[in-house]
Amino acid sequence: MSNKSKIEQPHPRSNESSALPAGVTAPDFTLKSTPDQSVNLSDFRGQPVVLAFYPADWSPVCGDQMAFYNEILPEFQKLGAELFGISVDGAWCHTAFSRDRKLHFPLLADFEPKGEAARLYGVYREADGTTERALFVINGEGVIHWSYVSPVGVNPGADGILSALEELRNNNEPK
Amino acid sequence: MKNDPTNAASRSKLLLPRAKHDHIQGTIDAPIALVEYGDYECPYCGQAYPVIKAIQKRLGDRLCFAFRNFPLANSHPHAEHAAEAAEAAGAQGKFWEMHDLLYENQEALGDENLARYAQALGLDARRLMSEVLTGAHLARVREDFQSGARGGVNGTPSFFINGVRHDGAPSFEALLAALVR
Numbered sequence: 001m002s003n004k005s006k007i008e009q010p011h012p013r014s015n016e017s018s019a020l021p022a023g024v025t026a027p028d029f030t031l032k033s034t035p036d037q038s039v040n041l042s043d044f045r046g047q048p049v050v051l052a053f054y055p056a057d058w059s060p061v062c063g064d065q066m067a068f069y070n071e072i073l074p075e076f077q078k079l080g081a082e083l084f085g086i087s088v089d090g091a092w093c094h095t096a097f098s099r100d101r102k103l104h105f106p107l108l109a110d111f112e113p114k115g116e117a118a119r120l121y122g123v124y125r126e127a128d129g130t131t132e133r134a135l136f137v138i139n140g141e142g143v144i145h146w147s148y149v150s151p152v153g154v155n156p157g158a159d160g161i162l163s164a165l166e167e168l169r170n171n172n173e174p175k
Numbered sequence: 176m177k178n179d180p181t182n183a184a185s186r187s188k189l190l191l192p193r194a195k196h197d198h199i200q201g202t203i204d205a206p207i208a209l210v211e212y213g214d215y216e217c218p219y220c221g222q223a224y225p226v227i228k229a230i231q232k233r234l235g236d237r238l239c240f241a242f243r244n245f246p247l248a249n250s251h252p253h254a255e256h257a258a259e260a261a262e263a264a265g266a267q268g269k270f271w272e273m274h275d276l277l278y279e280n281q282e283a284l285g286d287e288n289l290a291r292y293a294q295a296l297g298l299d300a301r302r303l304m305s306e307v308l309t310g311a312h313l314a315r316v317r318e319d320f321q322s323g324a325r326g327g328v329n330g331t332p333s334f335f336i337n338g339v340r341h342d343g344a345p346s347f348e349a350l351l352a353a354l355v356r
Contacts, residue, residue, distance in 0.1 A: 064330070071247050072324050102249050154342060157329035 018122040019134050019149045026051075026138040027120040031108035032091040039084065039108055042142065048081040048168050049138040050161055053123050055130040055152055057089045057097035057107075065133070065155045067101045072158045079165035081137075084108050088115050088130055123149065137164040140172075190326045190335040192241035198270045200231065205239035207337065207354050212243050212323040214331040215258060215277040216251035216284055223332045223345045224278040230350055238354070242274060244319040245331050253284035255316065260289040262312035263303040264296065272296050 094107040118124040123134040146164035150156035246254035264273030293300035334341040343349040
């Protein structure tokens with residue numbers, strides 16, 4: 001291995017991803033949200049859930065995807081959604097990162113067995129030991145409504161998530 | 176890109192300068208449109224500020240530049256009031272003067288500083304601060320923010336050239352190359 005970090009390098013392969021597509025049941029998982037608390041995905045049935053897999057805590061400020069979603073969080077909440085960030089960092093690392101960036105949503109530790117949840121969703125990057133920068137919007141029935149894999153170096157923003165959540169809300173409104 | 180549910184055409188339109196709504200430098204029908212979503216307290220926006228000035232100088236009347244508010248209020252505690260102060264200055268006819276002063280004084284954006292800048296610009300500082308403190312322009316700032324969130328803003332500054340996000344560096348060379356492409 002060279003000691004040059006591979007994280008955050010542009011990686012033009014979004015169309016080759018094996019990420020689970022829309023229409024597939026979202027695999028359940030239990031991951032730590034703090035050193036002594038866990039989150040089961042299936043506990044959030046009945047509301048939309050956004051999963052944001054990202055390569056690692058502590059990437060540069062301002063362009064940072066999680067800090068960015070922290071700012072957009074009220075827009076997600078208006079659409080009734082629960083947001084989780086997921087990386088292979090451990091719960092203590094997440095705790096420190098979350099405190100530093102003043103995040104108001106949970107970060108889940110896909111730490112042991114490493115990357116197990118990411119593998120279930122088809123977004124583990126074997127060569128790097130991290131996850132893709134991948135987004136999943138899951139509907140209230142636990143089915144993936146939308147998924148997207150961004151080049152690792154490009155923060156995907158929130159527009160795709162917001163559009164998917166609006167679609168879900170419109171689908172649920174009485175015709 | 177795959178699975179992108181957004182309507183590219185309507186989204187792109189949202190990201191062009193809008194007459195009467197946006198704060199614009201240059202004419203609305205200039206051939207090149209540059210929209211910035213920015214935060215007055217963001218250091219990267221501060222670095223981009225002189226770059227935009229240089230780009231405007233270089234492109235002259237070929238460029239229409241619009242600035243929209245995207246305050247990252249959790250990361251930057253003064254960003255929202257600064258954005259509202261610029262809008263309040265705009266209500267007195269001096270948006271761009273305040274916009275420039277804020278970027279030239281990023282380290283001093285507390286409310287007392289905002290009042291001082293209003294005075295320095297010859298504005299009614301009392302009115303401006305009252306509008307800031309009562310959130311008179313907050314809806315406008317949030318509207319900009321929401322349009323950015325929907326339009327693909329992914330951090331600050333985010334630039335849109337003729338409606339398309341510029342993912343390259345916000346340097347003079349990279350922006351100019353993308354603008355005249």
